[in-house]
Amino acid sequence: MNSPSKNSFSPPVALAPWACDPWSSRGRLIAESESPTRTVFQRDRDRIVHSAAFRRLKHKTQVFVYHEGDYYRTRLTHSLEVAQIARSVCRVLGLNEDLAETLALAHDLGHPPFGHAGETALDGCMADFGGFDHNAQALRIVTRLEQRYLDFDGLNLTWETLEGIVKHNGPLIGVGIDAALPYAIREYADVQDLELHSYPSAEAQICALADEIAYNTHDIDDGLRAGLLDLETMRDAPLVGPIFVHLLDRYPDAARSRIINEAGRRLITILIGDLVNEIQTAAMRERVCSPDHVRGLGKPLVGFSRDIGKGNEALKKFLRKHVYRHYKVNRIMSRARRVVEELFAQFLEEPDLLPTEWQEQCDRPGTRVTARIVCDYIAGMTDRYAYEEHRRLFDLHSRMQP
DSSP states (O other), X not given: OOOOOTTOOOOOSSOOTTXXXXXGOOOBSSOOOOOSSSOHHHXXXXXXXXSHHHHHGGGOBSSSOGGGOSSSOBHHHHHHHHHHHHHHHHHHHTOOHHHHHHHHHHTTTTOOTTHHXXXXXXXXXXXXXXXXXXXXXXXXXXXXXXXXXXXXXXXXXXXXXXXXXXXXXXXXXXXXXXXXXXXXXXXXXXXXXXXXXXXXXXXXXXXXXXXXXXXXXXXXXXXXXXXXXXXXXXXXXXXXXXXXXXXXXXXXXXXXXXXXXXXXXXXXXXXXXXHHHHHHHHXXXXXXXXXXXXXXXXXXXXXXXXXXXXXXXXXXXXXXXXXXXXXXXXXXXXXXXXXXXXXXXXXXXXXXGSOHHHXXXXXXXXXXXXXXXXXXXXXXXXXXXXXXXXXXXXXXXXXXXX
C-alpha cells in the first residue's frame, strides 16, 4: 500500500463548529413543510438542478460559443467541476458539502449568452436602467423569474443559499443599502436582509475559489485544444509552467492529450492542497467557532497561501493575454456583443416583438420596466438561441418564421 502523500487528508466524521448546519438554517422567506428525506440545503440543490435556468447552462459557453466545437466547457460542465472541487475541500474541513455544491451549481445561473462579452454588452445596454450584474441576475432568477411553484415565484431557497449566491466574492456594501448596488440586489434588500455588509459563510467563500481553480485549469485545457496555446508556450506559464516542463521532459513520447490532462490534474491537486492547508491554519489562528463568527471576521477566512496566490493571479493574467484576448476570441466576442446590443435595442423600441408572455410584463417602449423585462429575456438566452433570434429579426433573407 502506498504511504499517504503530503497533501493527503482524512475526511472528518462530523461537521465542524463553523460549518453551516442545515438544522440551524435561518430558513426560507416563505415557510414550507420541509422534506422528510432531504436537508434544507439538499432541497435547495435539487430545486436548482430542476430549474429551467440550470438546464440552459448547457448551451452557454465560457470562452468559446456553442458552435465552435462540442468539446469545450459550457457553463453547465464548468458548474459541475466547481461543485466537485468545492465538495472535496468542504469534505476535508468538515464543512457542509451540500451547501457548497448548491452554491457551485447556482453561481453561474445569471450569466447571459456569450460569457463576459455578453455581460459587458448587456450592462452597457442597461446603463440608464440600473445596469446588469450576473450575480444580481442569479438572485433575480431564484427569487422571481423561475415560476414553477403554486405558492411563490422563484425557488424559495434558504437564507444561506441566497447569501452565498449574492456575496460569495465578499461584502457588497458598508452598513446600509448602497445606491450603487446592482438593481436586483437593491430590490431584494427591501424584502429580506442578506447582511450585505458581511462576509459569507466559509462554504460560499470556498465556492468562489473553487470557481477560480476550475476555470483556470480548464481554460488552459480548452485553450490548448483550440490552438490558442501550445505546449512549448506553457513551459513559461506562471504556476503551471514547472508542471509542463517536468511532464514534457519526462514523457517526451506521450500523447499530447495525456500531457494536457495530467498537467491539469496536478495543478488542481496543488491548488486544493494549498487551499485546505491555508483554511485550516486560518481557522485555528482565528479560533472560529460558528458560521456567524466567520461572517463577522471582517476579512476572508478562505484563501491561498501568499506564493500560490501570487502564482494564481499571474496565471490569470497569462490566460487573459493568450486566451481571452486572442484575436480569434476577440472576433467571436465582438460579434457576440453586437448580437446582444442589437437585440436589446430592437426589443426596447418594439416590445411587441417579444413572445406574448414577455410582452404582457412590459409597459411602453423605452421605459425602465420594459428595459428590465427585455434584459431578463436576453439574459436567459443560450448562445444558440440569441443567434437564432438575431437572425429571425435582422436577416432579411431568412425564412419568415416566428
